[in-house]
Amino acid sequence: MAGTTHNVTMIAGDGVGQEVADATKAILKAAGARIDWEDAVAGKKAFDAGIASGVPNDTIESLQRTRVALKGPLETPVGHGGKSANVTLRKLFEMYGNIRPCRELPNVQGPFAGRGIDLIIVRENVEDLYAGIEHMQSPGVAQALKLISRKGCEKIIRLAFELATSLGRKKVSCSTKANIMKLTEGMLKRTFEDVTKEYPGFETDHVIVDNLCHQMVIRPEIYDVVVLTNMNGDIVSDLTSGLVGGLGIAPSMNLGDEAVMFEAVHGSAPDIAGQDKVNPTALLLSSVMMLRHLGEFETADKVEHALYCTYEDGKALTGDIARGRPSVGTKKFTETVIANLGRNCSKLENRAFKPIKMPKVDSRLDFVQAKSRRDVGVDIFIESALMPEPMGKALDAIVEGTPWQLKMISNRGSQVYPVKAAAFDGIDHHRCRFYKRDGSGVSESEILDLLTRVGAKHRWIHLERLAQYDGVDAFSKAQGEN
Numbered sequence: 391m392a393g394t395t396h397n398v399t400m401i402a403g404d405g406v407g408q409e410v411a412d413a414t415k416a417i418l419k420a421a422g423a424r425i426d427w428e429d430a431v432a433g434k435k436a437f438d439a440g441i442a443s444g445v446p447n448d449t450i451e452s453l454q455r456t457r458v459a460l461k462g463p464l465e466t467p468v469g470h471g472g473k474s475a476n477v478t479l480r481k482l483f484e485m486y487g488n489i490r491p492c493r494e495l496p497n498v499q500g501p502f503a504g505r506g507i508d509l510i511i512v513r514e515n516v517e518d519l520y521a522g523i524e525h526m527q528s529p530g531v532a533q534a535l536k537l538i539s540r541k542g543c544e545k546i547i548r549l550a551f552e553l554a555t556s557l558g559r560k561k562v563s564c565s566t567k568a569n570i571m572k573l574t575e576g577m578l579k580r581t582f583e584d585v586t587k588e589y590p591g592f593e594t595d596h597v598i599v600d601n602l603c604h605q606m607v608i609r610p611e612i613y614d615v616v617v618l619t620n621m622n623g624d625i626v627s628d629l630t631s632g633l634v635g636g637l638g639i640a641p642s643m644n645l646g647d648e649a650v651m652f653e654a655v656h657g658s659a660p661d662i663a664g665q666d667k668v669n670p671t672a673l674l675l676s677s678v679m680m681l682r683h684l685g686e687f688e689t690a691d692k693v694e695h696a697l698y699c700t701y702e703d704g705k706a707l708t709g710d711i712a713r714g715r716p717s718v719g720t721k722k723f724t725e726t727v728i729a730n731l732g733r734n735c736s737k738l739e740n741r742a743f744k745p746i747k748m749p750k751v752d753s754r755l756d757f758v759q760a761k762s763r764r765d766v767g768v769d770i771f772i773e774s775a776l777m778p779e780p781m782g783k784a785l786d787a788i789v790e791g792t793p794w795q796l797k798m799i800s801n802r803g804s805q806v807y808p809v810k811a812a813a814f815d816g817i818d819h820h821r822c823r824f825y826k827r828d829g830s831g832v833s834e835s836e837i838l839d840l841l842t843r844v845g846a847k848h849r850w851i852h853l854e855r856l857a858q859y860d861g862v863d864a865f866s867k868a869q870g871e872n
Contacts, residue, residue, distance in 0.1 A: 395424040396684050399452045403462030404434040405658025406668035411462050413670035413724040414677050420728045421693050423686060428452045432475045433464030434658075444475030450482060453649055460680055461653040462673055465660070473522060476653075480515050485644035485651055486542065487549045488513040488623065491679075492630035495639060495671075496702040496737040498711055502610065502633045509613045511630055512553060513623025514546040514578075515644060520620045527851050528773040531819040538574040538619060541757035543581035548749030549645065550617040551589045556744045561593040561614035562586075565602040565622065573866060578619055603629060631655070638668075638710045641675035643683070647748060650683060652676040666719035669708040671697065674727070682743050691740070696727050698735035760859035765832040767797070767825040767856035769865075770841065773849045775818050782807035785822055788843050793836060797823045800868035810870035821868070823856070 402411035418425060430449040437444050444464070453459050459479075466474040479485075490511040494503070523535040547564070554562050564582035566575040579596055586594045597605070599622045605612065606626070610633055618626060631640035637656035644651040654672035662668060674697060681690035700706055706726035709717040718726070751757075774781055778799055785796045799807040800823070801816040824840060826832060837853070844850055857864045 394685075395426055396458065396686075397426050397428060397456040398680070399430050399449070399456045399459040400427045401430050401432050401449065401459060401461040401464075403432070403654075403658060404465040405463060405660040405663040407433075407462030407464075407658060409664070409666070409668050409720050410654060410670040410673040411460075413720055414460070414673045416724055417674060417693060417696075417727050417731075418677055418681075418689075421689050421696070421731055423681060423689050423693075428456060430459075432461075432479065433466075436475065437465075443473065443478050445478050445482070453479075453483060453651075457649045458680065458684070459649070459651040459653075460673070460677055461651055463654055463656055463658040465658045477520055477522070479651060480644050480646075483646050483649040483651070484516065485646035485649060486514065486516050486545050487645040488515040488627075488642060489553065489645065489679075490623075490627040490630070490640065490642045490655070491675075492627075492634055492640070494634050496698060496735070497704040497707065498635040498639070498701065499713055500633075500635060505611055507610050507630075507633055509610065509630065510553065510557075510559075510615045511623055511627040512546065512550040512615060512617040513627060514542055514618070514620050516620070517542045518574075518620030520624075527771065528818045531773075531817050536571070536574050538577045539757065540577060540581060541751060543578045544585060544757075545749060545751050547578070547582050547585045547617055548751065549746075550615055551585070551592065552747045552749055554592065554615045555589075556746045558742060559614050560591075561595075562589075563594070563602075563613060563616045564596045565599045565616055565618045565626070566596070567599050567622065568596075569598055573864075575619060575622075578617075582617070599626065602626060606630065606633065627655075635711060637672065638708075639671040639675070641672055641679055643676065643679050645746070645748070650680075652680040652683075666721055667709055668720050669710050670720060670724065671708075683745075685745070687743055690743075692731055693727075695733060695735045695738055696730035698738040699730040699733045700727050702735050702737050703730075762858075762860055764858045765837075765855050766829075766858055766863075767823060767832060768837055768840065769854040769856060770822045770824065770844055771851040771853070772820045772822055772844070773818050773851055774820060778806035778809065778814065778816070778820075781820060781822075784847065785844070788847060789824070789840070792840070792843070793826050793828070794824045794840050795827045797825050798868060798871055799823070800871070803869055805868040805870040819851070823868075823871075825856075 402408045430452045432445045432449050436446050464475045493508045517537050519534050519536050521537045525533050527533050566579045568576040568579040631637050640655050642655050678690045678694045706718045706723050708723050798805050800821045
């Protein structure tokens with residue numbers, strides 16, 4: 391609300407984080423933003439202090455109080471070490487919607503300059519492979535669980551439509567890999583088709599994500615608001631940032647019902663930290679989004695126009711944008727933006743911003759309830775160095791004389807027993823599919839008996855029920871399986 395002093399948690403972050411945070415604070419103060427900052431820590435400093443999550447309790451408590459955070463870049467261990475503190479913060483506060491605007495700035499050189507790119511990526515933020523549930527299945531085989539829920543899909547799709555409504559946009563696209571992952575990625579597509587009926591005023595379409603990337607570098611102007619699953623949204627939003635100049639000018643916000651976090655999406659850039667070289671535009675534009683969230687629309691417009699005027703003048707560009715032209719450091723750039731406060735930039739279209747109406751979705755854990763369910767078989771995953779033929783015959787022998795029969799074995803998703811693949815160079819991770827011989831349903835005791843028999847001869851890794859919900863198979867077939 392305008393005229394109110396707002397409490398905001400500031401997580402400056404790692405590397406160049408303190409420099410962009412200081413620059414943003416200075417500009418907002420000069421613009422008259424009424425903010426009381428609570429400085430907090432996350433990322434490298436927390437990891438170095440022995441906090442495995444990368445997020446200290448003090449930071450969590452601060453965000454619980456303020457419910458609004460502005461965050462710089464955090465260093466994330468790659469391929470080893472603790473989990474991403476960025477992801478942890480989003481998950482702890484159920485910030486399920488990641489909003490990444492992609493809008494052209496004046497005087498930024500590149501192959502897409504002058505095309506008028508102005509789109510928004512809406513990324514589901516807490517599910518998918520980013521659930522981070524991984525296991526080594528054998529010494530040489532890793533698995534990650536891709537979790538997509540109907541509830542999560544409804545929340546992010548409804549948020550995309552509500553965001554479009556608040557900004558006066560007219561088109562919402564859904565992008566998935568549903569042609570391959572029909573249950574998980576297909577969940578987003580099917581939910582989009584259902585929810586779209588409740589928003590009749592919009593142009594809508596669906597595009598396969600690889601084609602979306604293809605189209606983005608041919609005619610990005612055709613897109614307005616695009617909603618995706620977590621990993622696809624992460625990748626595509628970085629692509630769109632590249633269309634308009636790079637991550638150094640890319641803002642974002644993470645929305646949830648309990649808290650919201652605005653953040654620069656670029657890295658911590660430790661190689662230039664403390665050298666007065668970093669571009670603070672990404673965090674500054676994130677703070678503009680924050681001001682609008684807080685209802686400070688006039689101050690947000692004031693800061694945004696000052697920033698655009700700085701770019702339009704082209705006399706105080708940081709090195710990442712200047713690219714061979716005369717450049718300035720972080721402090722000079724900040725001073726120039728402050729000097730431009732009160733100016734209006736001719737290249738910045740004035741728009742009517744309205745608060746986003748957060749979607750209300752049923753909070754039940756069993757968001758989708760089946761009228762009927764029936765287990766028709768099991769997949770037992772086995773670690774074994776046996777080739778498919780001897781593996782299959784060994785399992786056939788194990789279930790001989792029992793109610794069970796082995797239907798097939800797949801390796802990395804392709805049926806290998808009975809032999810279907812023309813060529814095989816597999817791994818020691820077999821999915822072994824069992825059905826009842828008489829086609830009847832499966833009981834708990836029958837599953838345990840089968841698992842005991844198989845486990846006496848082979849190392850089983852895990853088991854998946856083959857269920858039918860409302861008479862429809864709730865599992866995928868292997869490549870080549872009939």
